[in-house]
Structures are given as structure tokens and as C-alpha cells.
Amino acid sequence: MISIAKPLIGNEEKEAVAEVLDSGMIACGNVVTEFEKEFAAYLGVDHCIASTSGTTALEVGLRALGIGKGDYVITTPFSFIASTNCIVYTGATPIFADIDPKTFCIDPVEIEKTVEAHPEAKALLIVHLFGQVCDMDAIMDIVDRHHLLLIEDCAQAHGAEWKGRKAGTFGNVGCFSFYPTKNMTTSEGGAVVTNDPEIAKNCRMLINHGMEVRYYHDEIGYNYRMTNICGAIGRCQLKKLDGFNAARRAHAAALSCLINNPLVTVPYVPEESNHCFHQYTVKVAAGKRDAFIAHLQANGIGFGIFYPLSIPEQKCYEPFGFNKQWERTDEVKEQVVSLPVHPGLSDEEIAEVARAVNTFKGEA
Numbered sequence: 230m231i232s233i234a235k236p237l238i239g240n241e242e243k244e245a246v247a248e249v250l251d252s253g254m255i256a257c258g259n260v261v262t263e264f265e266k267e268f269a270a271y272l273g274v275d276h277c278i279a280s281t282s283g284t285t286a287l288e289v290g291l292r293a294l295g296i297g298k299g300d301y302v303i304t305t306p307f308s309f310i311a312s313t314n315c316i317v318y319t320g321a322t323p324i325f326a327d328i329d330p331k332t333f334c335i336d337p338v339e340i341e342k343t344v345e346a347h348p349e350a351k352a353l354l355i356v357h358l359f360g361q362v363c364d365m366d367a368i369m370d371i372v373d374r375h376h377l378l379l380i381e382d383c384a385q386a387h388g389a390e391w392k393g394r395k396a397g398t399f400g401n402v403g404c405f406s407f408y409p410t411k412n413m414t415t416s417e418g419g420a421v422v423t424n425d426p427e428i429a430k431n432c433r434m435l436i437n438h439g440m441e442v443r444y445y446h447d448e449i450g451y452n453y454r455m456t457n458i459c460g461a462i463g464r465c466q467l468k469k470l471d472g473f474n475a476a477r478r479a480h481a482a483a484l485s486c487l488i489n490n491p492l493v494t495v496p497y498v499p500e501e502s503n504h505c506f507h508q509y510t511v512k513v514a515a516g517k518r519d520a521f522i523a524h525l526q527a528n529g530i531g532f533g534i535f536y537p538l539s540i541p542e543q544k545c546y547e548p549f550g551f552n553k554q555w556e557r558t559d560e561v562k563e564q565v566v567s568l569p570v571h572p573g574l575s576d577e578e579i580a581e582v583a584r585a586v587n588t589f590k591g592e593a
């Protein structure tokens with residue numbers, strides 16, 4: 230069985246965690262501070278605030294920008310639920326704009342139409358889905374003209390680039406997840422990055438009970454602090470991130486070269502984008518996906534369906550009465566299958582994935 234994801238934890242991580250455990254300083258402390266500095270330096274941003282997850286990083290990022298009740302935030306209907314939940318947590322209202330079916334990311338043309346229909350929108354939350362960076366030329370132009378705040382959900386885009394500039398460095402904030410299946414991990418964990426010292430200060434307060442001076446709570450915050458144990462794993466993983474991404478890109482390039490099946494469309498990557506292949510997501514011809522995944526299963530190939538439903542049609546959002554019809558998302562969600570691409574795979578395993586795809590003839 231070739232698995233769809235596998236965190237790569239080596240002796241470095243084990244030794245670094247043991248060192249933290251032996252130190253007795255196992256909560257948030259200097260190891261997290263070092264991780265934050267190194268992650269900020271990696272991206273080329275001024276500030277990084279580590280948190281407990283990508284979800285809490287997004288929530289804190291939005292709140293630090295002053296987004297809350299009465300505000301409207303434009304976002305994509307095709308993502309992991311957290312990218313919309315975080316808007317709802319703040320009391321703000323999500324407004325969806327459909328995707329570009331080629332890139333899977335929010336379509337700038339749709340954003341523009343949505344802003345025109347909703348001039349009250351205060352912010353735009355984009356998701357660099359599967360490691361594909363959104364069209365940042367078009368998006369920065371929209372954000373500038375309409376004075377929108379920009380939040381980048383980079384939970385799947387560590388080290389991905391648009392014209393050589395890293396995802397997470399375009400927005401007012403960039404929010405990362407370090408969940409085990411992501412391009413790098415801290416076990417559970419997340420981070421907000423920004424170049425704005427005021428926003429950074431707000432984030433720092435929010436993750437630590439709204440406290441700057443000990444036991445003086447200026448606002449109602451949370452305990453979203455990363456632990457030194459997680460920070461230690463993160464420091465080791467960050468050193469390996471470029472290598473991990475190089476392996477993912479090489480696997481993706483090999484798959485796209487080897488896969489030759491008229492029923493299967495390989496990922497599209499615009500030339501401006503340095504995709505980091507959190508997922509290698511193909512599209513299967515209409516009506517053929519169930520047979521395709523049965524064929525993968527029969528051949529011992531792991532896979533994922535990211536995502537089977539659009540966000541607005543999720544049961545948890547029923548009370549919100551969102552429009553559930555998103556033409557392109559609805560088409561794509563029926564076609565997508567993500568294939569193994571993680572850095573732990575060998576060239577032989579990648580060849581085996583491609584072989585299994587190529588022997589699919591439309592029936593299980």
C-alpha cells in the first residue's frame with residue numbers, strides 16, 4: 230500500500246524533543262521564540278507568532294486585523310472547512326467567490342464581481358490550495374483598488390512561490406498549519422506571519438490571553454500558545470522543508486510526465502507559480518471517479534478526495550442559508566482525486582502510482 234501522506238520524523242526531531250523534555254521547560258518558551266525567528270527569516274517577513282494550529286492562526290490573524298461582527302469576508306467555497314470557520318468564529322460573515330477550475334484556487338474575476346456586488350466587504354481570505362499559489366498579480370491589484378485586507382491561508386503552501394516571492398508574504402497576514410500531513414510539521418501547530426508590528430503585537434496578545442504585562446488582560450484572548458516540544462520539532466522540520474518540497478516537486482514532475490490516460494487530467498501549474506505540491510490532484514473524467522478510486526484501491530495506491538463537498542453546502546452551515554450552488558466548485562469536487570506525492574516515496578513507488586493510473590480503462 231502506497232500511502233497518501235506520511236510525516237517524516239528523524240533522529241534530529243527525536244533528540245530535539247528529548248532535549249526539551251530534559252530541560253523541564255516544556256510549555257511555550259525560548260525554543261518557540263527561536264522557531265518563530267527562523268520561520269520568519271525563511272519567508273523573509275518581520276514577524277512570526279506561533280500558535281496551536283492552522284485554525285487558531287487563522288482566527289487570531291483575522292481578529293488581529295480587527296475583523297469581527299458586522300464585517301464581510303470574501304473567500305473560496307473549495308477548501309478545508311477551517312478557512313471559512315475562522316471567519317465565522319470572529320462573528321464576521323463569509324461571502325463566497327467561485328474558483329478557477331484549472332488551478333482550484335479562487336478566481337480573481339469572480340472576486341472582482343463579488344466585490345462589486347458587495348462593496349461592504351472588508352477583507353479577502355484566499356487559500357493557496359494543494360500548494361498552488363493563487364494569481365497574486367490579479368489579487369494584489371483587486372485588493373489595492375478596493376482597499377481590502379488580505380489574509381492568506383498558507384496551510385498547504387509552505388515554501389510555495391509566485392514569481393519567486395513566498396506565499397504568506399503578500400497579505401496583511403499569512404497563516405500556516407503544521408499538522409502532520411502538511412509540507413512540514415510540529416505535530417499540531419500553526420503560525421501567523423506579518424510585516425506589520427501592530428498586527429504582530431495584537432496576535433501575540435491574542436494567543437496569550439490578551440496579556441502584555443503579566444496578569445493584566447487588555448482584551449479577551451485565548452491560550453493558543455505553541456509548546457517548546459512542538460517548536461523543537463518545527464525547528465528541525467524547517468531545516469528540511471526545502472528538501473521535502475524539492476522531493477514533492479520532483480515526484481509531481483515525474484507523475485505528470487508518466488501519466489498518460491485520456492480519462493485523467495494532471496495538475497495545471499501557471500509558469501509564475503512554484504507549486505509546492507502539498508497534494509498532487511488530478512481530475513477524472515465525468516462519472517468515472519468511483520471506478521477510478523476502486524481501481525486505485527485494487528492496486529494498493531492510497532488517495533484522497535479533497536474535498537467531496539463545497540464549504541457552503543456543509544451541514545454545519547445549513548443555518549446560515551448560504552447559496553449552495555457554485556458551478557465550478559460543484560464540477561471540480563466530483564472530479565478531484567489526490568495521489569501520493571509526499572517526500573517519503575521512492576521513484577519506484579511514484580512509477581507504480583503512474584502505472585496504476587495508466588492501466589485505468591474507465592471501469593473498476
Ligand SMILES: *Cc1c(COP(=O)(O)O)cnc(C)c1O
Nearest residue numbers: 282283284309311312384406408
Ligand atoms: C490544514 C488546513 C487548515 C487548518 O490547519 P490545522 O492545523 O489543521 O488547524 C486550514 N486551512 C487549510 C486550507 C488547511 O489545509
